[in-house]
Amino acid sequence: MYAPNRMEVAKVANSGDEDDLVVEEVKNNYEEDDDDQNENPSSPPPQSQLKGKNLSWYKLRRYDSLDIESRKFGSTHHSKNGEQWSVILHLAFQSIGVVYGDIGTSPLYVYASTFTGGIKHNDDILGVLSLIFYTITLIPLLKYVFIVLRANDNGDGGTFAMYSLICRYAKVGLTPSEEASDQDVSTFQLEMPNHKLRIASKLKSKLENSRFAKFFLLFATMLGTSMVIGDGVLTPCISVLSAVGGIKEATDSMTEGRIVMISVAILVLLFTFQRLGTDKVGYTFAPIILVWFAFNAGIGVFNFIKYDPSVVKAINPAYIVDYFKRNKKDAWISLGGVVLAITGTEALFADVGHFSVRSIQISMCTITYPALILAYTGQASYLRKHNLDVPDTFFKSIPGPMYWPMFVVAVLASIIASQAMISGTFAIIQQSLSLGCFPRVKIIHTSKKYAGQVYIPEINYLLMVACVAVTIGFKTTQKIGNAYGIAVVFVMSLTSAFLVLIMIMIWKTNIFLVISYILIIGSVELLYLSSVLYKFDQGGYLPLAFAMVLMLIMFVWNNVYRKKYYFELDNKVSPEMLQGIVADTKTSRVPGLAVFYSELVHGIPPIFKHYVANVPALHSVLIFVSIKSLPISKVPIEERFLFRRVRPNDLNVYRCVVRYGYTDAHNEEEPFERMLVERLKDFVREDFMSPVSAEESNDGNNEHEEDIANRAEFEKQRQEVAMARDIELVDKAWRGGVVHLVGEHEVIAGKGANIGKKIMIDYAYNFLKRNLRQSNKIFDIPHKRMLKVGMTYEL
Template structure:
């Protein structure tokens, strides 16, 4: 049983917190509200203060996603070439060398490998990701956490008990779908909701997939091999350039990658014509069967090299939040896929005549006049290749942060023109150090290729598993199509996964080591986050208790507006009672703010704030649940407090106009009087109250639990971004309330 420590401390960072800011104009009550007031008795207001907020009915809800015009789509398509495809685009540098590690034994093996490459590129990057997985985006956001949030939204598999009926009214929530094949979907939904082990497994799989994608971002630069210290120098410049944002990075790198695709496509076409045009017969899958028949186990082992043709495919999905589905589909189908097919076919044509050149097939197949220009572009493209996974890493860490699965870091939105383009300074520099270390430490392409293959296929397999859940439960896809997907795509990925795991001891352990570290960090943070939330839920202050506290005649009411922050949605955290016990004073206007993350990408600003008044009216206390999607910026152009006060005034106007008063004039006076109170207290000064809870393992806790909470979590907490900085709260008006939780 968790117990609360008796010690509590109040820390005031600065006495100078009585500062005001200019306020916006009072809200004008519209005609629609007047009509609503006339039929007030007929209105049924949904109330969930113990759920813990209310929302006025009658708001017009439109389901929408990211919609942009064709000009913007084409601009984003061009940018995406520089951001998304550097990784998969540079695979021709090493695929044949990684496949034929012991040389070419039979000339027809080249046709077999080319056929496998062609159908792998067609099935996985093109059909699976571009035309199926991208459809599973969450209002324009992609990645493992986007899939997880979709599942959480349709089934109660999240481990934080903060669901509210009002959340489904948010425009982007999108729960209503055609109900054909509903029975199968309902059965699966019920099984997921009843099984606690399944809930934990889904969260763990999400963390693992996310960690593998981040591992991809670390491993990508090293796979190019070559001149190590030049690569390290360019790599450092690449990471330092990230702060300018995806927009500028995309426009800078896109021309280089466009030149790269033009070169490899043109040289591939030249090699096909010059060396062996008959190589195009590899489109016949019969050559795949012949290849496995001839080489048996060796053919299966070679799949670990062939799968490197798909490296960076997950970036298509992880980076979709920086762009749009349509822009990525256009750039993939018009530029990337044709160029890659020509490049691999051209190399195969060259190798049919020059078996001995397989270890350096890419460079040896370049015509002499183009060798040095191609070499320079290849070095640049190889380093830029890591950009896809860097951008993807920023996106998925932003998502995991908002869902309580990652320590707090600074999220910088780098573009006002394009949604979803973010930069995370702390992660950028950690990635830089890890990538430079791997690049300098691993000098052989084969070993790093083995490591890379495991990371790539593992994430693909996890994505497919989530996708099958989404197909059945959300899309309600015909079961025959689901079976076809599993038999075709699932079988291909399983074969690749079994092959790359065979080389686990030859460098394949590296991504799993990275993933183990990242999953440990995520698990520690999420575990204590959930424990803290449940502790506060068990010890929350009831609305009745709050009324008693606020009505206490010994409690001094001082001028000003206080905003008290909490992550607890279903109630008021116990830390508030400790504050009152130590400082028996309360501001004249109090807003108790609960911060909540919804399992959706974005919450429209007009639907973000849910207010509820704590009765009686004269207490001037309000509850507010502030809902964010996992890609929403917490520090918008306007400061949080300005937006909050504007929304509070709007709520007061609507609430009083819908209250049962006899005269319209009396209602007008009530609205005017309440708005005057808000403005007066705002001018008197705004103070931000924030709980700073220390957590320790409770008495009798196991050794493992003590290590996890007392050392691992508290080490992370001391070394991450403080919560008040997330909302850009000025330290001169911040009052921290300290308290110890024994979990």
């Protein structure tokens, strides 16, 4: 027998039907064993708790209403096999070409960006080398590789992944579509805070009860997302310009204008290449980046031995203290150059969905980190003997015979450097789109072998245009570097803030470890943030300008999306009204199956009433499909569909909630229509296979066992006949033809709305809606069998 879990029964108890007292009795019975349930909230209550209650699951379902999400069918357990080492190593190899291009090309410009006024004291080189060493060790290696990567959401990373993780553990989402049964999805992985852990419970409670906290979390998520996209614009510009500029060492005929135009041509080719997908791009670029790291490490060792092996003493942090004592404010300002050594670090986390945590950890620890440390150490050794070469440190420090090979590899590596943030941008936009925070764009899954690798044509085109504009407008790496630093450190600081929430509320980390993290990592990031903000007027405004534009788009879309959802919720069709419409003699039933799409999870959308008023005919089988995005990365297919009958059964009307994670493809294995009908038939079978109430309602005093057995057998045969009849009706309706009814909502500001609301809804939102993809394109609905139903919503 299927035993409802405690949260499902509590949900039923609030359904508002006449026999609430019976259900409330069961609910209270569960709460007697509250501590056990808190230990494992997703486990069903013991069968013994239902004995003597004269209550069947059939009766519980009878009290269910259309406001309550359906009971699901199929497997509730989804085991994920451990990754094979061959797959991990393949992904580790790919990740070198995609993830590390940005941080790997930082040696091109770090020393030049740090010592903008020249080297004033030879030991300043040791101070900066020490800063670089500890910054790379603390932020990319310790923070991201060993801590932040653990905060992934079922393998997906980025700001939105952390936000969705928090939304699962605390009800901080602003759209009221949460349902008790969401927690039964195997990838939800929810373990509520134990009451003994007061800090976790107290923080969770404060977040849930504060409307300001909910809005602030969403605002911070949008800001972080916008900054990462800003990184995706600035990374190609600074990397390509730095590499191409190296040709000035070989010829004087290469002017600044020519360098800019060559860089623009390279950028256009790079974005054209994106349509091949991360899989092919990774395998193409990985060997080049491996060669790049090998050259950097080799030249670093050569310079270290030839010029000044004593720079190894920079491992002593005392040189950092001396550097600040000597240079004071100038040392603080120079941190804006040092932070460029860790640009692209956020890509480690944003791109984890394209690869895996283990693969990125392996490639970072074995290849990237050692190569970068050797490269910066070698450049420091060279600068100790050649202080005046600091503006062109990278190319000046290359041994003569290696210049041209290194130049070619540097140009190729700089092209690849852009790939990390471009891939990360695609990943986070896919996440924000699914959570209702970004306008609809086309998501193309580029690899059947590796999940999570996506390409977004519209975003790719916009990034290309922005990169070309920035490159032509700024022309030099110094101005772009000022802008770049702000974007990098801002995102890192936001990631740390989210991570602290996750540590306390989800991981339940010891509070002293949390405080240690804040004091060490947090203080370092705030110091860097204060430095990069100093150069706000020298190009630093650019990423903030990008972020403001993107946040405006995201805010408008999300705000109107929520208003529209609340409008549908307030004007939904009640169960009684639906039954009256279907049973109305004026409404004829025609052969076939109709699928009515909606984003409303809690009931039937008001557009259905509008449709019936104008077309008084309904198909023999009607399915209301609600599309729902869960705050998780993936929903297993066998757990995706939730069905619910509209009573009485002979109406042949069903509700279906189709649940997707924010990285799920909407048409991955078979057409949605076929999958929907097959799952509906599975639901009908399971619905009739539910235990009848005869066994549970029998008091055992006045009836003989033989009578009970006969009645049970008769009931079983009756149900089998009814099940076969309903399945045949579904098959017959499917053969008769499927019509897809899609709501086409015209959204306008309500009467008396202020000017700001009118601009946001009537102009901004509708402009985005008109120029982006509609739901029929997302689900690949055949145009010949699609019917759009229009209705105006006054918000």
